[in-house]
Amino acid sequence: MVGGNKSDDCSEVGFMKEEVEKTGSSETLPLARNKRLVIKELAEETLVYDLDRDKAHCLNQTAGQIWQLCDGKKSAGDIAREMEARTGAPVAEAIVMHGIQQLSEARLIESGAPSANGAGKISRRELIRKAGLVAVIALPAVTSIVAPTPVEAGASCAVKSCSLESPPGQPDPQCPPGLHCDGFCCVP
Amino acid sequence: MDKVDRLGWTAGIAFTSYGVRVGVRANQPEAIELLKPHFPPVWKLSTELKVERLYSLIAGGRGSRSGVKRFNLLYSDAARISRSAALEDVVDVFESDLHLFVSEMARRRVFVHAGVVAWRGNAIMIPGRSFSGKSTLVAELVKAGATYYSDEYAVLDPTGRVHPFARPLAMRVPGSAKQTRCDVEQFGGRKGAKPLPVKLVLLSHYKPGARWRPRTLSAGQGALELLNNTTSIRRQPAFALDAIERVVSSAVVLKGSRGEARELAARVLATFRD
Secondary structure (H helix, E strand, C coil): CCCCCCCCCCCCCCCCCCCCCCCCCCCCCCEECCCCEEEEECCCCEEEEECCCCEEEEECHHHHHHHHHCECCCCHHHHHHHHHHHHCCCCCHHHHHHHHHHHHHCCCEEECCCCCCCCCCCCHHHHHHHHCCCCCCCCCCEEEEECCCHHHHCCECCCCECCCCCCCCCECCCCCCCCEECCCEEEC | CCHHHHCCCCEEEEEEECCEEEEEEECCHHHHHHHHHHCCCCCEECCCCCCCEEEEEECCEECCCCCCEECEEEEECCEEEEEECCHHHHHHHHHHHHHHHHHHHCCCCEEEEEEEEEECCEEEEEECCECCCHHHHHHHHHHCCCEEEECCEEEECCCCCEECECCCEEEECCCCCCEEEECHHHHCCCECCCCECEEEEEEEEECCCCCCCCEEECHHHHHHHHHCCECCCCCCHHHHHHHHHHHHHHCEEEEEEECCHHHHHHHHHHHCCC
16 A cells, blocks of 8 residues: 555543553563664654654654653553653553553564553553543554655556545545545545 | 667766766657756756666657657666657656656655745645645645745755755646646746745645645644655655654644635635744
């Protein structure tokens, strides 16, 4: 696919009302990957370019903080407490686990991430449902794209371009009948 | 030696554009003159014998027997990239391949696939793939008083300022993939020359009847959108990220569907003052 998928909205904000049940092992000691990455700190976000996979990621502030604190010595609970100390607001361990999960899916965690088979995983929707929606910090969000090749970046669509927001593979009102949007172009 | 190198070449030229060395050779001297207007807007002759990309054009024309027409052939290094009876088709392929190559290999410049105009001393950048209505919006902005910088690439320097890449505007013939070229002067526009800071990035997509109600993207999201249109991102990610970070740190990034380009152009210029 040209470009890539957007996994989430970088600025989406969710709020915690109460302590969420622990969803992952407190024994995991996540370690942030730091090799073969280009990192740019923006005012409230972190941009990361993965040189091995040619992917660019945008970490919102919460995801960026979690990533920074993944030093291989702290558990998710330790990270949550550290973030509480920094922000002065309660941070549920489940939020940290969710952040680590997202960072791991983006291959930004070297080790100590929740297992890929789903044990200890919690979806964003589930997290919001369990936690309720009232207070304090933004849910961690990692938005990713596949860096385009030169041809893709400079490409012309043969028929018609379409918006990034259209779900790939779905019929799209922006495209002529019989074509769907692959994220950038209307294709058969 | 490649087969193409053994053919008879009667004319050749070497030039540099944004630090990229390019050679062009042809079987007829007139063919080189025909290609020159399709070089990138900034280029100068070079005496370098070694180039990074060599284009070879075999102009066809009439064959030795009556009623026989030879194809026009274009090679990029040893690979044939175009074969057509219509020379203009081959020239279009030459321009698009050459511009793409220069955009990827350029030294100390980052090329983002985007239209650019200037307004009140700042640049407005309109990233997007072809057929997104980029050139139409650029043309309307120029007609409304903005200064033309580019309808193809935003050329960023390391400080995030945008430089002109002012080739003639490519306008599509409605209902066709064909483009016609026109100089902005033809409709009263003018071309810019100075590098400018980017203050507004417009990610708009044409949707008939849509009202322009954009959302403002965060700097990080805006950067991803720009990276997604950056031709050299895989080749020099650190350098590209630097330039793009400068852009999104000081520019407002708006994204949304738009209706007619003329309405949006007027609205943008009316509201975008400083």
